[in-house]
Amino acid sequence: MVSLPEELQARETAARQRVEELQAEAAEVAVRLERARADLSRLEITRETVMEVLAELSVADVAPAVEAHDVPEPRETPAPHGIGVMAVPPWREGLVAGVLPDVYRDIVEIVADARGALQAKQIVPRIGLEATTAKIEGTRGKLKRLVERGWLDEDTPGRFTLARHDGDAGHVNSR
Known part of the structure; x- marks a missing residue:
């Protein structure tokens, strides 16, 4: 017959092993999650950039053609307060x-x-x-x-x- 302290020690060892296995799995999932977030971020930025370009192109299609001599002098534009598109x-x-x-x-x-x-x-x-x-x-x-x-x-x-x-x-x- 196994003593109570020995049984508790065996269960503690098994639980510790399971915790270590789960921690290893969690670390692996964390790495995969970070990669997926990076992929998502790149795709979001790409989509936003494409949408901005398409919006600008649709404005150019709607705007009447301007003769080269009708182009106004370029004005100084304020610096953007944010980064990105x-x-x-x-x-x-x-x-x-x-x-x-x-x-x-x-x-x-x-x-x-x-x-x-x-x-x-x-x-x-x-x-x-x-x-x-x-x-x-x-x-x-x-x-x-x-x-x-x-x-x-x-x-x-x-x-x-x-x-x-x-x-x-x-x-x-x-x-």
Whole structure:
């Protein structure tokens, strides 16, 4: 018969071995997760860059041709305050929500489908996020950016609606 201390020692050894195995697995998963995050980041940046280039090309297609002698003198432009590309292009005639990054497009579509103005805390669960303060504030920042760029309106502080542009009502999801 095995004594109680010997049985406890055997179980402790087995548990320690299992913990070590799981730690090794966790380390391997952490490495794979970091690689996947790096891949995701590169793809997001690539997509945003492509969307910006496409948005600029669509502006160039719409803008009338300018003679070389009609080009105004280049003006000094302010230095950008951020690094990277503009993920949310300013709204303009003919531009559809499909050019926006996924989460921004989802937000615009949710607001467009709503019967009235929505608050950030109402939008967060609809885009699949947990309704925590951090997620609500992050979404509020995205909503403010969409207002700044002309996609949404904020007639009442904290309440967002689809921006109304002459003749485009109902065409948010058009392709």
